[in-house]
Amino acid sequence: MTSPSTLNVSKQLGSVKAVLCDIHGVLFDDGDHDQFPIPGSVHALNRLSTSGKVPFRLVSNESACTPDTVFKKFQKLKVDVEKSQIFVTVPAAYNIIKERHLRPFVLVHKNVQHCFDDLDQSNPNCVLLGDAVDNFHYDSLNEAFRVLMSSPQTQLFALGQGKFYRKGGTEELCLDVGPFTKALEFATGKEAEIIGKPSKTYFGAALKDMGVGASEAVMIGDDIVNDVGGAQSCGMKGVLVRTGKYRPSDEDHPTVQPDLIVDNFAQFIDILFKDG
Amino acid sequence: MAMSRAVKGLLIDLSGTVHIEDRPTESAVEALVRLHRSKLPYLFVSNTSKESRKHILERLLRAGFDDSTVDVEKILTSLSAADLKLRTVNQPTFPLISPHSMVELPTQLMHEAKDFSQKCVLVGLAPDKFTYANMNYAFQLLSSPNSTLMALNKGRFHATSSGLSLGPGPFVEALEFATGHKAVVIGKPSPDFFQRGAQYLSLDLSECAMIGDDVIDDVVGALDSGVGFGVLVKTGKYRTGDEQRLNKDRFGPNRVRVADSFASFVDELIDT
Numbered sequence A: 001m002t003s004p005s006t007l008n009v010s011k012q013l014g015s016v017k018a019v020l021c022d023i024h025g026v027l028f029d030d031g032d033h034d035q036f037p038i039p040g041s042v043h044a045l046n047r048l049s050t051s052g053k054v055p056f057r058l059v060s061n062e063s064a065c066t067p068d069t070v071f072k073k074f075q076k077l078k079v080d081v082e083k084s085q086i087f088v089t090v091p092a093a094y095n096i097i098k099e100r101h102l103r104p105f106v107l108v109h110k111n112v113q114h115c116f117d118d119l120d121q122s123n124p125n126c127v128l129l130g131d132a133v134d135n136f137h138y139d140s141l142n143e144a145f146r147v148l149m150s151s152p153q154t155q156l157f158a159l160g161q162g163k164f165y166r167k168g169g170t171e172e173l174c175l176d177v178g179p180f181t182k183a184l185e186f187a188t189g190k191e192a193e194i195i196g197k198p199s200k201t202y203f204g205a206a207l208k209d210m211g212v213g214a215s216e217a218v219m220i221g222d223d224i225v226n227d228v229g230g231a232q233s234c235g236m237k238g239v240l241v242r243t244g245k246y247r248p249s250d251e252d253h254p255t256v257q258p259d260l261i262v263d264n265f266a267q268f269i270d271i272l273f274k275d276g
Numbered sequence B: 001m002a003m004s005r006a007v008k009g010l011l012i013d014l015s016g017t018v019h020i021e022d023r024p025t026e027s028a029v030e031a032l033v034r035l036h037r038s039k040l041p042y043l044f045v046s047n048t049s050k051e052s053r054k055h056i057l058e059r060l061l062r063a064g065f066d067d068s069t070v071d072v073e074k075i076l077t078s079l080s081a082a083d084l085k086l087r088t089v090n091q092p093t094f095p096l097i098s099p100h101s102m103v104e105l106p107t108q109l110m111h112e113a114k115d116f117s118q119k120c121v122l123v124g125l126a127p128d129k130f131t132y133a134n135m136n137y138a139f140q141l142l143s144s145p146n147s148t149l150m151a152l153n154k155g156r157f158h159a160t161s162s163g164l165s166l167g168p169g170p171f172v173e174a175l176e177f178a179t180g181h182k183a184v185v186i187g188k189p190s191p192d193f194f195q196r197g198a199q200y201l202s203l204d205l206s207e208c209a210m211i212g213d214d215v216i217d218d219v220v221g222a223l224d225s226g227v228g229f230g231v232l233v234k235t236g237k238y239r240t241g242d243e244q245r246l247n248k249d250r251f252g253p254n255r256v257r258v259a260d261s262f263a264s265f266v267d268e269l270i271d272t
Helices: A006-013 A041-051 A067-076 A089-099 A138-149 A177-188 A200-210 A224-233 A248-252 A265-274 B002-006 B028-038 B053-062 B078-089 B099-104 B132-142 B169-179 B191-200 B215-225 B242-246 B262-271
Strands: A018-022 A028-030 A035-037 A056-059 A104-107 A126-129 A155-158 A164-166 A173-175 A217-221 A237-241 A260-262 B009-012 B042-046 B075-077 B093-096 B120-123 B148-151 B157-160 B163-166 B208-212 B229-233 B256-259
Touching: A006 A237, A018 A200, A041 A265, A056 A200, A089 A126, A089 A155, A089 A200, A104 A138, A126 A138, A126 A177, A138 A177, A138 B163, A155 A177, A173 B132, A177 B169, A200 A217, A200 A224, A217 A224, A224 A237, A237 A265, A260 A265, B002 B262, B009 B191, B028 B262, B042 B191, B053 B075, B075 B078, B075 B191, B078 B099, B078 B120, B078 B148, B078 B191, B093 B132, B120 B132, B120 B169, B132 B169, B148 B169, B163 B169, B191 B208, B191 B215, B208 B215, B215 B229, B215 B242, B229 B242, B229 B262, B242 B256, B256 B262
Parallel strands: A018 A056, A018 A217, A104 A126, A126 A155, A217 A237, A237 A260, B009 B042, B009 B208, B042 B075, B093 B120, B120 B148, B208 B229, B229 B256
Antiparallel strands: A028 A035, A164 A173, B157 B163
16 A cells, blocks of 8 residues: 655645545445445545535435435434535536526436426426436437427536446346437437536536635546546546546556545545645 | 439438328429329338338328329338348347337247347337337347347437427437447438339439438438439428538539429429
């Protein structure tokens, strides 16, 4: 386990005013039936949280749950964070749509459909797609299509762009929101705005939430492209962990060079606090 | 008009060009009679993946077309072209196609049970079949090696009486994106399909003109495939500005035409 010197770390990360932290693969990982915390992560996160020195957001592409659901899960595991520190795609989408004064046609997972209830959805002038599972069928996609075709200005938003995911606790692979977004892009000739890593819109919203600029923030994640590369594209520093979906070949990635590579989240927090 | 001398046969799109559902486009019935009398060979080329040729014929007759001018032998559809392709691939196939369409296909190869026996997925226009469960099953089938994704066409959308409606293309695109497969496309704008049309007319493709309402799948697709002339009509799914996508610079202005309708094009062609 390499321990970069304090001086080197300052050089690599600069002055850190905020932290964005991926959840899956950094704090938790998949077990046979459920998720389990990665050793040292909960303690490290609590250390970050209780110090109060550095604002942070736990950033995830989760689009079938609300911060509340994640918060309750964290409480059970004795993780000391506030709901407002949990950044998932649904509230980010809600805020973006509200800020732009848009009326959305909402086609998302049934668990989060209600989150958009108090937005005006009459005569929609934009479309929001999430991993709607059974709500994806010809009629619902056709309706979304017609909304998009009603004017050149109507925007398509998608909560992430994953191709597929593994159904919890099984080996079964299931279509995610990405293929259905591509379907509508193909039909309409429009380009979707992605609300989720690695989009600038999403990272930007998290930074805005903390009132910091990109150059003052660090993103830590296990996905070299979407977490690290995505963060760097926005002007943030990107730190890669050697847990979760990390593979040794990531350290020789052709296009992305992390600003720092750590064994795990706990090591990152050690380094951060050693830095003062 | 130089075109009238060079055009020895017509490939004519159906839906949106000659008819919209059960109604002919403006003056199409009379125009087809005149075309038939002129003895210029023609073939209807349709990307329909919902209807058999017999169904199409019945629809054209209901719309008022004269029975001397329309016949199943004058219709080439992506379904009829798929029949041969499927027999060549010769694998159990999961059909995301409408029940009507099954009659034109080798039924012994069509297998609907979700038992993971299929090595091929065939996609056509089948609104009732595009459920998440079916799309997901197709995705899982295509995730195994040596599987084939076949599309009757990749139509983006088409005009219906209730407005624009999604074609099979977006669903094929979804599966291509999810699995990395490139679909084998049977109908327009696949060059094989236009070639087959020219063969039916015993002509070289360069001697044919293709006329249709879909700027990409009908006109540009045909020109790219080597058809002599491409004619865009302003009916059906045509939208203002589609002319800009005709790429006249690439094909040369002589090979490209825009007409108000099928009838107005036939008028120009026959009268000169």
